[in-house]
Amino acid sequence: EVQLVESGGGVVRPGGSLRLSCAASGFTFDDYGMNWVRQAPGKGLEWVSGINWNGDSIGYADSVKGRFTISRDNAKNSLYLQMNSLRVEDTALYHCVRSGGYSYGGDGFDYWGQGTLVTVSS
Amino acid sequence: DIVMTQTPLSLSVTPGQPASISCKSSQSLLHSDGKTYLYWYLQKPGQPPQLLIYEVSNRFSGVPDRFSGSGSGTDFTLKISRVEAEDVGIYYCMQCIQLPPAFGQGTKVEIK
Numbered sequence: 001e002v003q004l005v006e007s008g009g010g011v012v013r014p015g016g017s018l019r020l021s022c023a024a025s026g027f028t029f030d031d032y033g034m035n036w037v038r039q040a041p042g043k044g045l046e047w048v049s050g051i052n053w054n055g056d057s058i059g060y061a062d063s064v065k066g067r068f069t070i071s072r073d074n075a076k077n078s079l080y081l082q083m084n085s086l087r088v089e090d091t092a093l094y095h096c097v098r099s100g101g102y103s104y105g106g107d108g109f110d111y112w113g114q115g116t117l118v119t120v121s122s
Numbered sequence: 123d124i125v126m127t128q129t130p131l132s133l134s135v136t137p138g139q140p141a142s143i144s145c146k147s148s149q150s151l152l153h154s155d156g157k158t159y160l161y162w163y164l165q166k167p168g169q170p171p172q173l174l175i176y177e178v179s180n181r182f183s184g185v186p187d188r189f190s191g192s193g194s195g196t197d198f199t200l201k202i203s204r205v206e207a208e209d210v211g212i213y214y215c216m217q218c219i220q221l222p223p224a225f226g227q228g229t230k231v232e233i234k
């Protein structure tokens with residue numbers, strides 16, 4: 001059974017930093033691209049960032065480019081999102097999401113984690 | 123960026139009756155590889171989204187056959203042949219032919 005379990009969310013002041021983690025199990029992690037997709041309270045879905053199977057292809061939404069960094073450790077079956085210079089508008093539930101193939105984004109998303117909540121507030 | 127537009131934004135359906143959701147993209151989702159990169163998801167209350175349909179019309183593993191997808195180019199439809207109580211939630215379409223992947227606004231389906 002595919003499982004994606006996020007952690008690392010919390011409350012942070014504007015300008016602060018957080019590092020999200022996603023522990024993957026139930027599949028061969030380095031066969032798949034991975035993504036972060038967020039959902040602001042009561043709002044829709046927004047793709048944040050993606051990384052291909054070996055980490056040599058990465059993409060970001062314009063809204064987070066230059067502030068967020070995605071990475072993965074295939075030996076640990078883990079995905080990460082380093083979030084710096086956080087803004088109030090980054091407040092959301094952040095889901096770890098598996099791509100349908102080796103790349104990110106272009107193969108669709110098939111499995112989603114429950115998410116970890118990030119709240120940016122003064 | 124490609125913009126995805128869903129209609130209606132909300133739908134109230136009697137159990138056993140059909141339901142239909144439209145999704146339109148601002149650009150064609152047909153790739154040169156012959157595939158059309160349009161996906162449908164259902165987010166049940168309190169749960170993460172779950173994949174229903176991939177590449178316009180292919181049901182994902184375990185998805186009941188009352189769900190079907192159709193369309194081409196820029197116009198797509200998700201149909202539920204006979205709505206059941208467990209189908210309540212928000213339905214999203216998504217394109218991934220071009221980065222960034224983009225979702226529709228969502229269609230909230232409730233039971234009458």
